[in-house]
Amino acid sequence: MRNIFLFIGRYKTFLSFLILQGVALWFLFSFNRFHRARFLGVANEVTGRINTQYNKVEDYFELREENRRVHRINDSLLNLLPQNFMQPDTSLREVRDSLPFDSLGHYRRYYFRPATIVYNTVNSQKNYLQINRGASHGIKDNMAVLGSDGSAVGVVVGVSPNFSQVMSLLHVDQKVSASLKKSGDMGTMEWDGKDPRLLNLKSIPRSTEVKQGDTVLTSPTSFNFPPGYMIGTVAEVLTDKSTNFYVLKIKPSARFFSLQQVFVVENLQYAEQTTLNQNTRKRIEDPKKNPR
């Protein structure tokens, strides 16, 4: 008996090594999937919590890629919106190859292209954004630019083969046609160059009722912007004493400080609309040169 204790005492390290090794191997081989799941259940709570914390940090590294994915999905969905299509005139059938028709005969009016902002300022009075899509991707002047949540951002004013300059809404020369969601009154969105958090909406007649918090949308008469996209909400209602119009301070819904992904929206009938507009003006206003 004494010898046994002596033996244990002498080889206790080796014996405990064997025992622990046995335990480890037992864990490894005797636990089937079901047992393993239960065995790890308690530990899972702990490791899971640590992993969650880690993931919170790790997610930020994936954010850019994730963002791009979401943006791509949004792009494919926005292209399907009914606002992009017009009802065909039933009595008159137009055939135009350049515009894709869907099975109901709707034809496409707006086409969305995704783009990423590569440069952006808000500090100047004339703020421009640069996006990573240009003429080689089909971008042309005067296309509207919407943020990834569909809020109005600006208008394309310059195109190079691979990049485009976008005149932001925060530009003192910018004029975008806008309408109040509630009453449908149309006005012009401008910026006075002072506070990048507030835009001005002008020429809304004082006969309509405007309250703080009212939504302002892109107007249905705009040539470049598709109708019904959010521009902002009314932050302050001021009245211009000299005229019969409001001056509305609008809080833009696009976050100009942190723009990342945008959509460039093409009005497929832009050329036709503007040419018609100009020709009409020319003919009506200069009747002598161009007799009717």
Next chain:
Amino acid sequence: MSDFVRNMIRFILFLGIQVYILNKIPHLHRYITPYLYFLFILWLPFSVSRQWLLLIGFGTGLTLDYFTMTPGLHAAASLLVAWVRPYLITILTPKDSTEFNYREPSPKAMQWTPYFVYVLVLTLLHHTYLVFLEWMSFGSFLSFLIKVLASTGISLLLILTVELLFPRKLKFRTNTA
């Protein structure tokens, strides 16, 4: 900083690096998974008794197992490392104790060559046993061999890099301490 606190920090750091970096980076090759966590065991002070070494080794491996969902796998391998460690140290360190008065294994304490042998043997042992357990059920002998050698090579590279990048400032073991 006391040895205990220092080693607790190392434990968290090494396991964190193993779980969140080395196990997560895109694998260099399907044969290669770099391991660094057992360096924690290699760096434990000389003064830790063999019994404690075994327990710490087992615990370290098991903690990693909880993260990788393989109960017992790393525990067995790191237990083996913890068990072999004292024997290797007795072989590789000078017999004369007056020359030998550092607290824990390091290139400075043991000279570079003995330290390299110490790391090489334990890394090889760890990987061989780990891969052996992993490939128990399937796999050919050749791929087993390739995996052991490749992983050992990469892990060694990592360990030496760590040694060169973070030279530990080791205090002498004095009579008063």
